[in-house]
Amino acid sequence: MDRALKTLLERKLGTSMEGPVRLRQDQAEIRIRPGDLPQVMRTLHDEPELRFEYLADLCGVDTGTTFQVVYHLWSDVTPDWLRVIVDGIPREEPRLPSLTFLWKGAEWMEREAYDMFGLVFEGNRDLRRIYLPDDFVSFPLRKDFHLADDVARSPGGGVRPMERAGAPKDADETTLRRTSPGA
Amino acid sequence: MSTPTRPSLDDPALSIPVEHAGIFDAIPLARTERQQEFYALRDGEMLLNMGPQHPSTHGVLRVILKINGEQVTDLDPVLGYLHRGVEKLCENADYHQVISQVDPLEYISSLFNEWGAVLSFEKLLDLEVPRRAEYIRVLSAELNRVASHMLYMGWFALDLGGITPILWSFAERDEIMEMLAALTGQKLLFNYFRIGGVNGDLNHEFMSRLGDWMSRAGAQLEAGMSLLNENEIFVRRARGLGVIDRETAFRMCVTGPNLRASGIPFDLRRAHPYSVYPELDFDVPTRSEGDSLARYLLRMDEVRQSIRIIDQCLHQMPDGPVSARLPRLLRPRPGRAFSAVEAPRGQYSTYVISDGTDQPFRMRIHDPSFLHLQLMGLLMPGNLLPDTMAIMASLDPVMGGVDK
Numbered sequence: 001m002d003r004a005l006k007t008l009l010e011r012k013l014g015t016s017m018e019g020p021v022r023l024r025q026d027q028a029e030i031r032i033r034p035g036d037l038p039q040v041m042r043t044l045h046d047e048p049e050l051r052f053e054y055l056a057d058l059c060g061v062d063t064g065t066t067f068q069v070v071y072h073l074w075s076d077v078t079p080d081w082l083r084v085i086v087d088g089i090p091r092e093e094p095r096l097p098s099l100t101f102l103w104k105g106a107e108w109m110e111r112e113a114y115d116m117f118g119l120v121f122e123g124n125r126d127l128r129r130i131y132l133p134d135d136f137v138s139f140p141l142r143k144d145f146h147l148a149d150d151v152a153r154s155p156g157g158g159v160r161p162m163e164r165a166g167a168p169k170d171a172d173e174t175t176l177r178r179t180s181p182g183a
Numbered sequence: 184m185s186t187p188t189r190p191s192l193d194d195p196a197l198s199i200p201v202e203h204a205g206i207f208d209a210i211p212l213a214r215t216e217r218q219q220e221f222y223a224l225r226d227g228e229m230l231l232n233m234g235p236q237h238p239s240t241h242g243v244l245r246v247i248l249k250i251n252g253e254q255v256t257d258l259d260p261v262l263g264y265l266h267r268g269v270e271k272l273c274e275n276a277d278y279h280q281v282i283s284q285v286d287p288l289e290y291i292s293s294l295f296n297e298w299g300a301v302l303s304f305e306k307l308l309d310l311e312v313p314r315r316a317e318y319i320r321v322l323s324a325e326l327n328r329v330a331s332h333m334l335y336m337g338w339f340a341l342d343l344g345g346i347t348p349i350l351w352s353f354a355e356r357d358e359i360m361e362m363l364a365a366l367t368g369q370k371l372l373f374n375y376f377r378i379g380g381v382n383g384d385l386n387h388e389f390m391s392r393l394g395d396w397m398s399r400a401g402a403q404l405e406a407g408m409s410l411l412n413e414n415e416i417f418v419r420r421a422r423g424l425g426v427i428d429r430e431t432a433f434r435m436c437v438t439g440p441n442l443r444a445s446g447i448p449f450d451l452r453r454a455h456p457y458s459v460y461p462e463l464d465f466d467v468p469t470r471s472e473g474d475s476l477a478r479y480l481l482r483m484d485e486v487r488q489s490i491r492i493i494d495q496c497l498h499q500m501p502d503g504p505v506s507a508r509l510p511r512l513l514r515p516r517p518g519r520a521f522s523a524v525e526a527p528r529g530q531y532s533t534y535v536i537s538d539g540t541d542q543p544f545r546m547r548i549h550d551p552s553f554l555h556l557q558l559m560g561l562l563m564p565g566n567l568l569p570d571t572m573a574i575m576a577s578l579d580p581v582m583g584g585v586d587k
Contacts, residue, residue, distance in 0.1 A: 026306075029519070053433050054436070057521070057549045061536065061545050070534065072521055081455070081521050103433075103435075105435040105554050108553060108554065109436075112553075125217045126216070126217035127215055128214055128215050128218070132263060132266070133263070140268060141270060145271075
């Protein structure tokens with residue numbers, strides 16, 4: 001835990017942050033609004049006292065109600081990882097600014113977040129699917145996208161549809177049902 | 184009730200809608216700014232498809248090259264042929280099962296995949312790992328790093344047209360793999376690390392093989408390197424090829440040996456220490472040239488450092504348990520944890536969110552090969568067609584990790 005980083009972030013970012021700087025183990029965490037992202041990141045990257053020049057990770061998160069985009073940064077001024085959470089991205093209109101103007105390398109990570117969550121990064125000049133085929137219609141890491149295996153955990157289910165399809169036609173119903181859901 | 188008839192090809196329900204027709208064409212519908220730029224051919228340019236099955240793509244990678252004569256002017260990598268949706272599978276597995284899910288990602292260095300995952304779970308659980316377990320982890324992971332770098336040496340030479348080095352390096356790698364098989368029970372996907380420790384203590388076969396190997400590893404490595412380092416064809420070809428400068432390296436989020444070959448001494452084992460690395464004495468080698476030759480030589484320097492670390496681990500190995508006692512079902516308190524390990528290819532990190540149940544709410548896996556493959560688009564334009572594969576081999580991506 002680096003308490004000096006906490007006061008430094010409070011001084012440099014001020015009201016751009018939502019809520020306090022949270023410190024836990026070797027991670028410092030701040031939350032910001034989508035609109036403040038370019039300005040906050042530019043401050044973190046360019047300010048000589050902060051020097052967060054290395055983007056360690058970029059990922060999307062579906063909380064179930066809204067989306068988040070989480071950035072992890074590293075700097076030689078602190079032994080901690082800095083986690084920047086862009087919070088409260090609406091599900092209906094998941095848009096936020098792209099960071100490719102600071103880190104060109106974020107381009108593919110943003111493409112991945114688009115592919116998995118449908119997050120639209122404005123300013124990314126190559127925002128298209130990266131893993132899944134171009135004609136795929138849904139976004140698989142969203143919480144409302146269920147795997148076929150999830151049937152196994154639903155009450156009364158228990159066997160994957162593909163296993164059921166491969167079973168003999170005259171199979172007893174009880175052999176197609178596991179004893180306890182999720183077992 | 185009418186009897187079903189054979190479907191007719193004129194049936195509008197069976198024809199491909201116009202908006203989807205693009206994916207079957209050689210040139211897809213340009214949707215993004217970058218695609219419009221890429222698919223606009225200037226005079227003398229043509230598109231060349233390479234892959235997805237190509238011996239030197241190190242997995243299943245398709246690259247669309249835009250070439251002008253023998254010169255590559257632009258390229259567009261197409262990923263996803265190995266995509267297994269591991270992040271989603273992890274969200275549907277419990278914390279112990281995740282270890283075997285992440286194993287096949289970077290299959291050349293599986294122990295680091297496991298380490299990234301267990302490290303973040305241990306942070307979530309605030310768990311203390313026994314010191315003997317930490318030493319065994321470092322020992323086995325450094326062995327894995329040597330095996331991975333040896334394979335790199337052979338691969339790189341193979342992509343430049345040399346056959347012998349891969350035979351030599353496979354002999355080394357195979358010995359290490361046999362050793363790790365004696366320790367973990369598996370030869371490729373080890374499934375050895377556990378939350379709070381490792382799966383089993385060091386055994387006699389592993390130790391005797393390791394002692395045997397350590398007595399000749401240094402000499403063997405020098406012999407293998409003399410095959411390439413003094414080969415004029417190899418050195419002249421690799422020198423000055425695909426130069427990454429400091430600015431580009433940071434801008435493109437490059438990590439690991441590729442970053443250190445550009446003169447930046449960033450190694451997570453020192454920059455953000457984990458496990459028992461602070462107690463071990465080793466150097467972080469760097470090179471300033473940033474070209475393919477520097478990336479190769481740097482990895483060979485790292486092998487020497489790894490052998491130093493293994494030697495220290497053997498001498499300082501403490502006694503004690505190799506695993507913390509944990510319940511079968513883990514329910515960490517709600518929270519978030521991020522951890523990163525220095526894998527042979529760079530920073531391998533995991534970000535895990537717990538919601539208090541026995542399954543991770545979100546499990547993000549960040550693989551260095553993904554970002555190094557992205558660098559291809561920057562390094563290759565301007566080079567000759569046969570050099571593209573040499574540059575790619577020097578960056579050492581593994582498609583299993585890229586595609587997740």
